[in-house]
Amino acid sequence: MSETATPILEVRGLRSGYGGVTVLKGLDMDVGNEVFAVLGANGAGKTTLLATLARLIPLQGGTIRFRGNEVSGLPAFETAGRGVGYVPQEKGVFADLSVFENLCVGGMIGQRDRDERMAEVFGLFPDLAALRTQLAGTLSGGESRMLACGRALMQDPKLLLLDEPTAGLSPLYVDMFFEKVREIRATRGVSIILAEQNATKALAVADRVMVLSLGEAFLTEETGSLTTEKLKQGYRI
Ligand SMILES: Nc1ncnc2c1ncn2[C@@H]1O[C@H](COP(=O)(O)OP(=O)(O)O)[C@@H](O)[C@H]1O
Numbered sequence: 001m002s003e004t005a006t007p008i009l010e011v012r013g014l015r016s017g018y019g020g021v022t023v024l025k026g027l028d029m030d031v032g033n034e035v036f037a038v039l040g041a042n043g044a045g046k047t048t049l050l051a052t053l054a055r056l057i058p059l060q061g062g063t064i065r066f067r068g069n070e071v072s073g074l075p076a077f078e079t080a081g082r083g084v085g086y087v088p089q090e091k092g093v094f095a096d097l098s099v100f101e102n103l104c105v106g107g108m109i110g111q112r113d114r115d116e117r118m119a120e121v122f123g124l125f126p127d128l129a130a131l132r133t134q135l136a137g138t139l140s141g142g143e144s145r146m147l148a149c150g151r152a153l154m155q156d157p158k159l160l161l162l163d164e165p166t167a168g169l170s171p172l173y174v175d176m177f178f179e180k181v182r183e184i185r186a187t188r189g190v191s192i193i194l195a196e197q198n199a200t201k202a203l204a205v206a207d208r209v210m211v212l213s214l215g216e217a218f219l220t221e222e223t224g225s226l227t228t229e230k231l232k233q234g235y236r237i
């Protein structure tokens with residue numbers, strides 16, 4: 001995280017889960033102006049982490065600071081308003097609204113001219129421009145992922161949370177999406193937390209990586225210094 005002195009996100013002792021179940025058991029992480037990959041086997045807690053950061057799951061303990069302010073108790077719409085864009089693993093779009101209307105929902109947050117922002121999203125995902133009047137519920141898996149990402153980008157986020165954006169997509173879409181992550185990072189300078197199962201592809205775009213294992217950070221490293229051996233240990237394989 002050498003590029004920035006002050007992290008945009010500081011997480012300390014984060015505990016979170018569902019009802020009486022604790023999934024994240026005291027997680028520490030700092031994210032700066034970078035692509036930060038969160039890897040880990042199925043069930044490791046990646047989705048729980050991102051949903052907690054998006055303030056959709058209450059904390060059981062610890063703190064989350066975003067841009068220097070504590071946001072641990074804020075509701076999701078407040079954190080979105082402060083600059084956290086969230087693309088959930090599933091159901092990131094409003095099925096009964098058109099592509100255009102979905103993007104307008106994202107555009108309700110943020111200051112810049114809505115049409116300008118939408119033109120940028122259509123520039124990034126030209127397929128969406130052609131589908132602008134189509135109902136989101138009728139989109140293919142890949143198109144739906146693009147829309148969910150476009151909707152989050154309409155909010156002009158400072159931090160973008162991407163939860164397995166390529167899960168279940170065809171190989172062509174997978175490569176395209178990782179290329180888009182690179183492009184978003186290069187053109188917007190937004191910090192990105194990318195939860196992924198696909199370690200090889202994620203490591204190719206990430207500056208740093210955290211491997212979650214059984215709800216704890218098994219390791220956090222610069223991607224360049226991560227060895228296959230350590231990665232395997234994190235995945236318990
Ligand atoms: N809504 C839920 N209620 C109870 N347990 C859940 C719920 N969602 C996920 N879990 C459990 O939390 C753990 C972490 O899941 P998750 O965060 O989805 O992992 P990942 O995204 O890394 O696959 C798993 O053991 C899973 O069964």
Ligand SMILES: [Mg+2]
Binds near residue numbers: 089163
């Ligand atoms: Mg998940």
